Amino acid sequence: MKTRADKGRFWNQEQETLAWEQRLSGLEKRFLATFRHAAKNSPAYAEILAKAGIEAEDIKGFDDLEKIPILRMQDIVERQRSRPPFGGFETVDPSRVRRVYINPGRIFQPGEWDYEDTSWAEALAAAGFGPGDLVINTFNYHLWPYAFMMDESAKMVGATVAPTGVGNTLMQVKIIKDLKVNAFMGTPSFLMTLTQRAEGMGLDVKKDLALDKAMVGAEMLPESLRKRLQEKLGMEIRQAYGTVFLGCLGYECSLARGLHVPDNVLVEVVDPATGKAAPKGVAGEIVATTFNPVYPLVRLATGDLSLWAQEPCACGRTSGVLRKVLGRVDQATKVRGTFLHPWQTDEIAAKYPEIFKYQVIITRKDHTDHMSMVVEVADDYPKKDILKARLERDLKDLLTIKGEARVVRQGSIPDFHKKIDDKRTWE
Numbered sequence: 001m002k003t004r005a006d007k008g009r010f011w012n013q014e015q016e017t018l019a020w021e022q023r024l025s026g027l028e029k030r031f032l033a034t035f036r037h038a039a040k041n042s043p044a045y046a047e048i049l050a051k052a053g054i055e056a057e058d059i060k061g062f063d064d065l066e067k068i069p070i071l072r073m074q075d076i077v078e079r080q081r082s083r084p085p086f087g088g089f090e091t092v093d094p095s096r097v098r099r100v101y102i103n104p105g106r107i108f109q110p111g112e113w114d115y116e117d118t119s120w121a122e123a124l125a126a127a128g129f130g131p132g133d134l135v136i137n138t139f140n141y142h143l144w145p146y147a148f149m150m151d152e153s154a155k156m157v158g159a160t161v162a163p164t165g166v167g168n169t170l171m172q173v174k175i176i177k178d179l180k181v182n183a184f185m186g187t188p189s190f191l192m193t194l195t196q197r198a199e200g201m202g203l204d205v206k207k208d209l210a211l212d213k214a215m216v217g218a219e220m221l222p223e224s225l226r227k228r229l230q231e232k233l234g235m236e237i238r239q240a241y242g243t244v245f246l247g248c249l250g251y252e253c254s255l256a257r258g259l260h261v262p263d264n265v266l267v268e269v270v271d272p273a274t275g276k277a278a279p280k281g282v283a284g285e286i287v288a289t290t291f292n293p294v295y296p297l298v299r300l301a302t303g304d305l306s307l308w309a310q311e312p313c314a315c316g317r318t319s320g321v322l323r324k325v326l327g328r329v330d331q332a333t334k335v336r337g338t339f340l341h342p343w344q345t346d347e348i349a350a351k352y353p354e355i356f357k358y359q360v361i362i363t364r365k366d367h368t369d370h371m372s373m374v375v376e377v378a379d380d381y382p383k384k385d386i387l388k389a390r391l392e393r394d395l396k397d398l399l400t401i402k403g404e405a406r407v408v409r410q411g412s413i414p415d416f417h418k419k420i421d422d423k424r425t426w427e
């Protein structure tokens with residue numbers, strides 16, 4: 001694919017600076033094409049629309065958008081269980097699926113044969129990524145799609161990728177130093193971990209490393225951490241927000257005053273209870289429609305809260321803007337870049353009948369997330385150490401998040417407790 005990124009920090013400047021009314025018209029056409037494609041070719045959407053009493057012809061534009069039911073991840077999970085592997089949302093023959101990704105909770109996702117989603121490429125271009133950059137991609141290449149998406153997007157903007165994935169910090173620092181890597185993709189906490197590792201190796205991170213830009217995501221970026229990293233490394237850090245199912249939903253430009261919505265996705269901010277647009281200045285749930293022809297997802301709820309703004313940015317972009325991600329609608333939370341849902345921890349606890357009650361506690365120290373699963377058992381339970389070891393194995397194997405298990409006496413966890421208690425603070 002021909003790259004469009006340039007030093008002007010646009011993926012497609014003409015499109016990204018187009019008058020809003022023109023952008024909206026083009027967006028509506030793409031939405032209608034995607035919706036009709038899904039209604040015709042996806043068994044899942046045929047059932048969803050029939051149950052809601054909607055025919056494809058009833059949806060004529062954005063004025064009819066709120067007639068379409070909100071889709072939630074639990075809906076996808078339940079449909080995959082009854083109609084494996086993809087729940088009937090796929091619209092192509094399985095032979096046209098290049099990869100099958102396995103997300104946490106064993107949620108399967110088809111990967112299109114040719115990756116054409118430009119939303120992450122738009123984000124990378126805005127962060128200054130382009131031809132001549134050597135990028136270290138520290139997102140996890142194992143099972144999940146995110147690292148592959150970022151890898152393909154870096155190719156789109158003309159950058160070269162060192163596909164390191166996660167872990168092995170000593171080797172990663174040496175790679176950054178020896179190859180003169182100048183760009184980073186990964187979580188902000190892992191960038192801090194690599195910085196601390198480099199300092200522990202006796203390196204002057206500002207002089208000995210060539211890093212000058214980073215695109216971070218998959219977890220919160222506190223301003224204190226951004227400032228600390230930028231000062232330590234002498235680099236520019238921009239963040240992007242999205243999901244593996246929907247692509248990039250927002251990214252920072254050079255001014256970093258909000259998250260620009262990419263051109264290749266439809267984003268809404270709605271009242272979680274009604275599915276109708278949230279009033280201006282009122283927080284609502286982020287809902288998005290992806291234009292992926294292989295796996296179109298229409299009005300999928302993210303569970304994240306934000307504020308919508310529609311005003312020009314001094315960078316020249318005319319897109320809608322998500323002011324910031326404010327938190328979660330439900331008890332689910334993101335730990336080390338991975339969403340953790342109560343139903344997932346329920347499944348682990350259900351494996352052990354000796355557990356009376358449990359609670360997962362998330363804390364943060366030195367810009368790193370820590371997860372503990374606290375379980376109650378009878379005071380005379382004889383195999384506490386074995387149970388602890390098995391739970392820690394399950395946390396890593398089933399949630400793909402390393403955590404600590406603590407076995408406590410019955411009555412230690414309060415009644416009416418949160419299953420997932422997020423005690424982190426973000427200033």
